[in-house]
Amino acid sequence: MALHTNENHNPTVHKFESMLKTDDVYFFDAEDFEEIIHHYLNLGKVSLGKKAIQLGLEQHPNCIEIKLLQVEVLVFEDQFTKAESLLDQLQSIDAHNEEIFIQRANILSKKDNHAGAIDMLKQALTIVQDEDSFDVYSLMGMEHLFMDNYVEAKKCFIQCLTYDDSDYSSLYNVIYCFEFLEDFEGAISFLNKFLEKNPYCEVAWHQLGKMYIEKNMWESALGAFDFAIISDDTFLGAYFEKGKVLEKLGKLNEAIACYETTIEIEDPTSHAYLRIAKCHEKLGNDDLAKYYYYNTVHEDPLLDKGWLAITEFYLRKKDYEKALHYINKAINIDGDNALYWKRNAETFFALNNIDEADFAFKQAVELGNYELDTWTNWAKVLKQLNDSEAAIQVLLQGLEFYPNNAEILYQLTGLYLRCNNFDEAKEHFGVALQISPKKSSIFLELYPEYGQLKWVQDSLKRNQRAST
Known part of the structure; x- marks a missing residue:
């Protein structure tokens, strides 16, 4: 296996890789092995991590921390039975190690038993020191997200912020939960309180601006984006969102200036x-x-x-x-x-x-475009192709999406007349007149040849009298 010592400047890792190259055996203390294993796992070099675990256990066969890292690799490789067996051994030795419960939660999560994973994480919380609770709450929040339980997930991520208010990942997750719950007022309240303690958090100002947009509070949104820019004058997202709000307010030259600033920055x-x-x-x-x-x-x-x-x-x-x-x-x-x-x-x-x-x-309809004018314009195309039957079928499909739509009904009237289906024509024309008599102009424009039919004229006159 090729080893690239130039990828790091860590002397412990460098020493370990030198040992592998020369087949010499160097002694490392347990903490050094943990550092080496973490290094490789963080880089995604699992095979080197496994090699370090193997050598680490040869030199420190009773080290629980190295064995827990072995469990982590087994879980990563979906070797759940081996991982659980090793966890059972470790728990019999150290029943108050929170990492054991975290790894059990990881296994249950990978088995899609998210409720079970949450129970394990709750047990971990009873053991872990308060200042080390951040990771457990973060994992618990993710499990709640897997279950679409956004209320509980939000609580967990808010708890994370009480331990580390600079953790943007937790902040984004809190706002994501508020957004999914469509609780924009709650998000605004939360962010304003958060900003009282963290007045120069550009991410929070940016998210607050986006929440104000959801409430159509344009001026408040502009203020929030301005504070985001004050906090970090290279924050592209704030300039971009501010530009979009200025567009909405018709301040187009100011919007252009914001967009041009993003180009100047990057x-x-x-x-x-x-x-x-x-x-x-x-x-x-x-x-x-x-x-x-x-x-x-x-x-x-x-x-x-x-x-x-x-x-x-x-x-x-x-x-x-x-x-x-x-x-x-x-x-x-x-x-x-x-x-x-x-x-x-x-x-x-x-x-x-x-x-x-x-x-x-x-093609548009087959790919899922069901907008009203798609149906009506397609019917006009088929009318020009003299395929009235196909046009009728298209408009009947359109009626399924837009029941009792006057525009569709007036077009159907003309098409049924073309097909000499007078009963259907009269029925659809009558319904259309009841819904929107003003739109009868659609029928008269598309089918002027039928505008002078006696029953058409009589229907229009009766409707006119009834409306006066």
């Missing part, structure tokens, strides 16, 4: 370019918008959202040929994205390429 990112482009487009700076849209995809050619943004830019400009070119690039990157197929369909429809539009709408 290398440009495609996401920053994309936000800047959208701001310039809203400001009517089309040339600058295009410049930044193209920078977006130049910076990251695989960012399909960039290609989609360019597509939608050209769709708004009614430059359908260019829109088609760029949406096809997005599809080439992510061919399973329903929205991209929908944009592809809309572009083909605008170009009057009806067959391709039909195929693209079908």
Whole structure:
């Protein structure tokens, strides 16, 4: 096995690796072996860790700490029976070693017995010194997360913060629990109390800003992001989130300044370019918008959202040929994205390429796009293909997602008339008039040839009289 002593500057590890290379036998005390084993396990070099455990037990056969590290490796390799047998031996020697219960919890967790793992961790808490409880509460919090018990998980991670308020992992987990519970007010209250004790914690300010966004408290969010930036003026996430809030408030030039700051602090990112482009487009700076849209995809050619943004830019400009070119690039990157197929369909429809539009709408629906205009526009495509029966089936599917939708019902009326199914046409027209008489214009625009039918005119007049 190749040994790379240059990967570390630890003299103990260096001495151990020298021993392995020369086949000489050096003596190490038990603490040195623990240090060596931890070193390799932390680097993911399990085979070297196992070698150190083997040699460690040869020199210190009764060392419980080394045997517990052996258990850790056995659990990692899913050798649960051997691990449990060794833990039984160790517990008979030292029944008050919390690590024994932690490893038992680890085994139960890997067996998906998370409730059992929590019970073991609770036993560990009765043994461990209070100042060393952090790791146990952290593990317990993760077990509760595995069980989707976010209330108890939150309590555990909050307890972790009482031992180490600089542990951002626990802080993020607390906020994750609040978010999942949709308790944004609780999160705001917690973060404000946390910040009273830790006023320069940029992560807490950042998370507080995001919670204010969830409550549409835009000015409060801006204040929180400003404090995050004061705490760390290189905090990219705070600048980015602040920019998004400024966009929401229509302060587009200020938003651009925030995004540009992120580019100044670190290398440009495609996401920053994309936000800047959208701001310039809203400001009517089309040339600058295009410049930044193209920078977006130049910076990251695989960012399909960039290609989609360019597509939608050209769709708004009614430059359908260019829109088609760029949406096809997005599809080439992510061919399973329903929205991209929908944009592809809309572009083909605008170009009057009806067959391709039909195929693209079908792909969009098969991939899970069930938006109202997907059904109604697909039906219009099929109408142009003179396939009224297929259009009816599409709209009937749409009704399953949008029951009694007037727009769908008016379109169905016209299609049933095309198929000479007058009973269905009258029934759907009557229901549509009851739901939304104003939208009868949809029927009259799409099917003007039926607008003068006597029963249609009579229905419209009766509805008009009833509403006055």
